[in-house]
Amino acid sequence: MLANLTSSERQNAFAIAVLVTLAGVLMAAVGRTDTLGIQGVIVILFAGTISWYIMSSFYAPEPSEDRSASYYDDPIKIGILLSMGWAVFGMFMGVWVAAQLAWPNLAFDSGWSTFGRLRPTHTTGVIFGFGGNALIATSFHVVQRTSRARLAGQVSPWFVLLGYNLFCVLAVTGYLLGITQSKEYAEAEWYADLWLVLVWVTYFVLYIATIARRKEPHIYVANWYFMAFILVVAILHIVNNLAIPVSWGSAKSYTIWPGVQDAMVQWWYGHNAVAFFLTAGFLGMLYYYLPVRAQRPIFSYRLSILSFWGITFFYMWAGSHHLHYTALPHWVQTLGMTFSVMLLVPSWASAGNALLTLNGAWHRVRDDATLRFMMAAAVFYGLSTFEGSFMAIRPVNSLSHYTDWTVGHVHAGALGWVALITFGSLYTLVPSLWKKERMYSAALIEWHFWLAIAGTVIYVFAMWNSGIIQGLMWRTYTEEGVLAYSFLDSLVAMYPYYIARAFGGLLFLIGAVLACYNIWMTVRTVPDIARAADVPVVPSVVPGE
Amino acid sequence: MDFSYETLVAISKSWGLFYMMGFFLCVCVYAFWPRNRKRFDHAKRSIIGQDDKPWQK
Amino acid sequence: MGDTFHRKLERSSILLTLGIIAAASVGGIVEIAPLFTIDETVEHAPDMRVYTPLELAGRNIYVREGCYACHSQMIRTLRDEVERYGPYSLAVESQYDRPMLWGSKRTGPDLARIGGKYSDFWHVAHLTNPRDVVPESNMPAYAFLNRSRLRMDDLSAHLAAQRTLGVPYTDEMIENAARDAYGQATPDTDFAAGVTERYGEATQVSAFDGVTTHVTEMDALVAYLQVLGRLTDAAYRNTAASELPPDPED
Numbered sequence: 001m002l003a004n005l006t007s008s009e010r011q012n013a014f015a016i017a018v019l020v021t022l023a024g025v026l027m028a029a030v031g032r033t034d035t036l037g038i039q040g041v042i043v044i045l046f047a048g049t050i051s052w053y054i055m056s057s058f059y060a061p062e063p064s065e066d067r068s069a070s071y072y073d074d075p076i077k078i079g080i081l082l083s084m085g086w087a088v089f090g091m092f093m094g095v096w097v098a099a100q101l102a103w104p105n106l107a108f109d110s111g112w113s114t115f116g117r118l119r120p121t122h123t124t125g126v127i128f129g130f131g132g133n134a135l136i137a138t139s140f141h142v143v144q145r146t147s148r149a150r151l152a153g154q155v156s157p158w159f160v161l162l163g164y165n166l167f168c169v170l171a172v173t174g175y176l177l178g179i180t181q182s183k184e185y186a187e188a189e190w191y192a193d194l195w196l197v198l199v200w201v202t203y204f205v206l207y208i209a210t211i212a213r214r215k216e217p218h219i220y221v222a223n224w225y226f227m228a229f230i231l232v233v234a235i236l237h238i239v240n241n242l243a244i245p246v247s248w249g250s251a252k253s254y255t256i257w258p259g260v261q262d263a264m265v266q267w268w269y270g271h272n273a274v275a276f277f278l279t280a281g282f283l284g285m286l287y288y289y290l291p292v293r294a295q296r297p298i299f300s301y302r303l304s305i306l307s308f309w310g311i312t313f314f315y316m317w318a319g320s321h322h323l324h325y326t327a328l329p330h331w332v333q334t335l336g337m338t339f340s341v342m343l344l345v346p347s348w349a350s351a352g353n354a355l356l357t358l359n360g361a362w363h364r365v366r367d368d369a370t371l372r373f374m375m376a377a378a379v380f381y382g383l384s385t386f387e388g389s390f391m392a393i394r395p396v397n398s399l400s401h402y403t404d405w406t407v408g409h410v411h412a413g414a415l416g417w418v419a420l421i422t423f424g425s426l427y428t429l430v431p432s433l434w435k436k437e438r439m440y441s442a443a444l445i446e447w448h449f450w451l452a453i454a455g456t457v458i459y460v461f462a463m464w465n466s467g468i469i470q471g472l473m474w475r476t477y478t479e480e481g482v483l484a485y486s487f488l489d490s491l492v493a494m495y496p497y498y499i500a501r502a503f504g505g506l507l508f509l510i511g512a513v514l515a516c517y518n519i520w521m522t523v524r525t526v527p528d529i530a531r532a533a534d535v536p537v538v539p540s541v542v543p544g545e
Numbered sequence: 546m547d548f549s550y551e552t553l554v555a556i557s558k559s560w561g562l563f564y565m566m567g568f569f570l571c572v573c574v575y576a577f578w579p580r581n582r583k584r585f586d587h588a589k590r591s592i593i594g595q596d597d598k599p600w601q602k
Numbered sequence: 603m604g605d606t607f608h609r610k611l612e613r614s615s616i617l618l619t620l621g622i623i624a625a626a627s628v629g630g631i632v633e634i635a636p637l638f639t640i641d642e643t644v645e646h647a648p649d650m651r652v653y654t655p656l657e658l659a660g661r662n663i664y665v666r667e668g669c670y671a672c673h674s675q676m677i678r679t680l681r682d683e684v685e686r687y688g689p690y691s692l693a694v695e696s697q698y699d700r701p702m703l704w705g706s707k708r709t710g711p712d713l714a715r716i717g718g719k720y721s722d723f724w725h726v727a728h729l730t731n732p733r734d735v736v737p738e739s740n741m742p743a744y745a746f747l748n749r750s751r752l753r754m755d756d757l758s759a760h761l762a763a764q765r766t767l768g769v770p771y772t773d774e775m776i777e778n779a780a781r782d783a784y785g786q787a788t789p790d791t792d793f794a795a796g797v798t799e800r801y802g803e804a805t806q807v808s809a810f811d812g813v814t815t816h817v818t819e820m821d822a823l824v825a826y827l828q829v830l831g832r833l834t835d836a837a838y839r840n841t842a843a844s845e846l847p848p849d850p851e852d
Contacts, residue, residue, distance in 0.1 A: 070598055101709065104733070104740040114742035116668030146592060148600035178666040183701050187668075211615045215600040218584045219614060220592060227618060232626045239630075246756065246763045252662065254763050259696035261637050263704050268630050276626075291592060301589040302576045309572040312622055313565065316629030322706065325678035325845070327693035331554065332633050339629070398680055402708040432597070475682040483685055487711040492738050553636040561632045568625060 001074050002057045004067065009154045014054045016159060020047035020166075027191065035177045036251040039191070042173055046166050067154075071144045073433055075157040079137030080426060080433070082165055083130055084516045087419075090125025091509040097122055098502035102495060112176040120175045120187045126414065127185065127277065129168045134422045135281040136161055136203070139226040141429060142288045143207060146223060147214030156206045163199035167192055179251045183266050185273050186240050190253040193241040200237065204230045221304045225284030228312050232276040240269035260327055267322040275315035278413065282421050283311075286354055289425040290374045294364060299356035303349050310346025314339050321392035324401060333394070340392030344385060351382035369445040373424030376453060380416025384409060399471040404497070408463025415456040415508055423448065423515060430519050437529050440521035444514050451511035458504030466497035645694040650834035652698055652769055653826075654801045655757045655783040656817075660826025662760070663819050664703065667744070674705035675714040675830065684844040688715035689837040698769050698833075710741060715831035722810045725824045747820040748811060754780040775800055787821040788814045804832075 002010060024043030031037040097118050100106050107113040144151055151157050171188035174180065180187040188196070207230055211219055243253040257265045291298050298304060320328060320336030355378050358365055365375050387409050391400045400406060427445055431438055439445060473490040477483060575581065653661060664670075677683050679690045691714050696702050720728075724735065730748060732739040757779035765771045775782070778796055785793025786807050794807045810824040831837070 068599060069601065100742070101740050104742060107742055109743070110746050111667070114667060114744070116671050116742065119668060119671045144599070145597075150599050175668075180666060180668060181701060182665040182668060182670050182703065184670075184706060208615050208619065212612045216588070216591065217614065218588045219618060220588050222592075224618060224622075228622045228626070231619065231622050235623075235627065244763055244766060246759050250756065250759070252760075254700040254760075254767055256767055257700070257702075258768070259699045259702050260693040261634070262700065262702040263696075264634055264637055266702070268634060288592060291589075295593060297589040297593060301585040305576045305585075306572060309568070309621075309625060312625040313568060313629070316626050317633065318629075320633060323704075325680055326676050326704065327691050327696075329637070331558075332637070335633060398678070401678075402674055402706070404707075406707065474686070475680070477682075483682060487686070488736065488738055491709075491740065495740075498740075550636055557632040557636055561628065564628055 002060055004063050004074055005154055006062050010054060010058055013155045014051060017047050017051040017054060021051055030249040034250050035179055036249060038177060039170055039174060039251060042170060046169060050162060068150055072151040072157065075161050076137045076140045077433060079133050079161050083133035083137060084519060086125055086129025086133055087512045088516060090122055090130050091512050093118055093122035093125055095502060095505045095509050098505050102498040102502055111178060117175050120180060121172045123185060124171050131278065131418055132164060136164060138285050138425055142222050142284065143210050146220035147211055149210060149213035152209035152213055153206050156202055160199055160203045160206060167196045167199060184270055186269060189251050190243050190245050197238060200234050221308060222284045222287040224308050225280045225287065229276050229281035232272065236269045236272050240265055263323055264320065264328060268319040271319035271322060272315055278418050280311065282418050283350055285425045286421055289428045290354055290357060293371050293374065293428045294358055294361050296357055296361055299353050303353050307346040307349040314343045314346065318343055324394050324397040337392050337394055341389050344389040347385035348382055351378050354378035369449045370424055370427040372449055373420050377417050377421035377424060380412060380420065384413040384417060387412065400467060403467035403470045404463045405467025408460050408467055412460045415459065420452060430522055434523050435528050436522055436526040438526060440518050440526050444518045448511040448514045451507050455504045455508030459501055462497040462500035462504060466494050469493055645692055645836060647694045647834040647836040651802055652771060654786055654797060654805060655761060655779040656786040656822050656825045657829050658760060659752055659757060659783060660822035663823045664826060670703045670705045672707060672709035674708050674712045676704035677712055677714050679845050681844045687712045690844060692837050694836055695834060713830055717828045717830040717832040722808055722824050725827055726811050726820060729820065747823060748818055750819040752817045752819050752822050754783045757783055784817055786825060787817045
């Protein structure tokens with residue numbers, strides 16, 4: 001991987017890695033009486049390994065050819081492998097916690113293996129580990145190809161990718177140690193949050209500098225979505241995580257937002273993490289890989305622009321629908337509900353745009369499981385955005401809130417939309433990136449597709465059933481006007497569905513393992529495409545120039 | 546100046562709405578501006594069937 | 603020419619950036635900014651007290667263990683919730699809560715008013731192994747809390763950090779944080795007297811886990827659970843009637 005860096009770039013990379021290692025030493029020193037010290041040791045191991053790796057091949061030959069004649073794909077390749085690794089980890093944790101709900105004794109007699117600590121390792125593992133790495137990798141790919149320019153940095157893409165993974169590692173190991181802010185999807189503590197800000201600003205600068213190198217005056221719409229993802233996630237992350245640490249040697253901090261304001265800020269964050277992490281970024285993927293795979297331009301480019309601004313504008317208002325009937329002022333709840341319903345328009349415009357792009361190529365969808373992944377993703381996107389708008393309506397929310405219905409809704413989006421579009425994009429990207437003729441096994445992709453669909457459907461149906469039953473049991477009255485069921489009655493009714501849910505998740509996990517094997521074997525065994533086609537025609541060697 | 550809760554809510558509700566309508570209008574104008582048609586058409590076709598190397602001067 | 607072309611490119615990417623910020627920031631500003639003109643958002647509760655050091659430590663254990671993933675602390679204004687759990691939650695009740703623990707999922711019941719409903723002994727037995735007390739429960743066992751000594755040396759720093767953010771802890775409370783944490787779990791000692799003096803007569807001083815030789819994390823967590831919903835009685839005064847669940851035949 002270092003072969004593409006010049007010796008001065010290697011020096012810079014080494015300096016950064018050593019600085020981060022030293023930061024780890026500092027953390028370990030000031031936090032020696034606290035869990036912060038253990039996190040410091042993890043930083044030392046992570047950054048130290050990278051320093052050692054750079055040092056070990058420091059004097060390898062420098063790149064000889066003109067680097068601007070080719071795209072910078074090394075960080076993308078590593079990003080894809082990291083993404084798949086996190087997918088298996090995060091989904092395994094998901095299956096484990098799902099099984100714990102059905103069989104609560106599936107834990108060890110110590111803190112780290114309880115549901116409360118494992119659950120954020122699942123959410124962080126899949127959202128930030130799997131999803132985030134996939135977004136970074138594909139955004140690096142898409143921005144280069146649509147701008148027809150090489151990434152505007154040699155070391156910074158590595159800083160973004162590896163720095164981001166350091167954040168994920170700190171977050172996940174922190175939860176196991178009991179370090180958490182208990183803010184959903186923003187559990188990582190203050191030092192990890194600060195680090196992520198640094199990484200994220202670099203990401204934004206790199207991205208915009210690459211776009212500034214492009215050939216066309218117009219920026220392709222996929223980049224708009226990736227830009228919105230990077231920018232808005234930065235805003236959300238910073239505002240929601242404003243906190244003061246108990247002391248510099250303590251991993252614990254207190255958020256600056258108290259009570260009701262914290263609730264509003266948290267769900268403004270939480271809902272827009274769904275919007276800009278799990279929707280905007282992945283729509284960026286959709287708008288590039290779907291047309292490329294189908295070999296058809298997007299159905300309506302104008303519609304994609306309109307829905308882009310609709311999504312960017314409307315989503316930010318919708319977060320308060322998480323707080324219906326609570327102590328949040330009523331008008332904020334109503335506003336959140338209204339915008340959540342309006343959000344359906346740009347969401348369905350995007351889903352429809354994707355499906356209409358495939359109109360006329362249905363035979364390819366039938367034959368090509370990769371394209372089918374993307375089609376199914378668009379369908380699930382349409383379904384779960386409809387469900388989301390529906391659940392944001394106050395009376396519906398009175399039934400669905402606090403129940404498994406919400407969990408089912410999230411997974412319809414996360415499994416059906418986010419994971420499927422990612423797998424479709426990766427199956428498109430992997431052979432082209434490694435310059436392979438094809439994926440190792442089309443049959444395994446087919447298997448993966450059906451495992452993923454079956455897993456998602458079982459999961460979602462189980463949670464619909466359990467959620468609606470639970471919600472109805474909580475509000476059922478007897479003829480005498482007293483509550484008919486105790487809370488415990490409603491829990492007992494959940495067990496069959498919890499088993500079914502764990503099974504659905506297991507199928508999805510098996511699919512992801514197959515994908516890892518398939519990608520690995522593609523990289524290792526599938527023959528390269530003929531070299532001749534790959535040699536760039538460099539016009540500058542023409543005499544007279 | 547002292548902002549009370551009521552004034553802030555009123556400002557939020559009214560100007561928020563005008564802001565949204567104005568924003569919507571700008572986006573529509575941009576998307577449907579006739580001069581942009583060629584640019585969009587070019588953009589949507591540009592990603593299909595590229596050769597896999599950066600553009601060179 | 604190359605130069606102006608390049609400037610144009612940069613201009614459009616900056617315009618896009620500004621457009622995204624203009625579109626995305628307004629929703630949050632409109633909804634969040636008014637909440638800080640606190641008068642109407644948060645009711646007044648002059649009787650409300652702050653968490654004692656032991657309760658705060660217990661709350662931090664609740665946070666650490668991620669209890670919010672399965673237990674809400676927010677009773678909605680619906681009739682069935684009010685009848686099941688008690689008066690609906692008011693904003694003022696979580697005015698000192700950082701983070702708020704309203705939660706989003708009830709795999710277990712709401713805990714906003716759990717304080718005082720069960721004995722300390724019940725809580726300890728239940729946390730040690732929930733299935734000893736409630737055979738059908740799927741809650742994890744927290745037996746390890748009985749074995750973990752509570753860290754008290756940094757409690758003053760915790761209270762000080764809270765005060766920086768606006769929680770009304772006095773110098774005396776901050777100074778005596780560790781003593782008070784110890785005292786609240788060891789009744790009939792000199793330390794215990796200081797707790798009621800500083801935090802009020804209603805503060806529950808108790809050997810929560812039944813062992814007074816040392817303070818465990820179990821002591822702290824149970825102390826916290828026992829104070830939930832009891833920092834103020836604002837919710838029991840002057841609240842509007844709860845809402846009926848929506849009627850499908852309307």
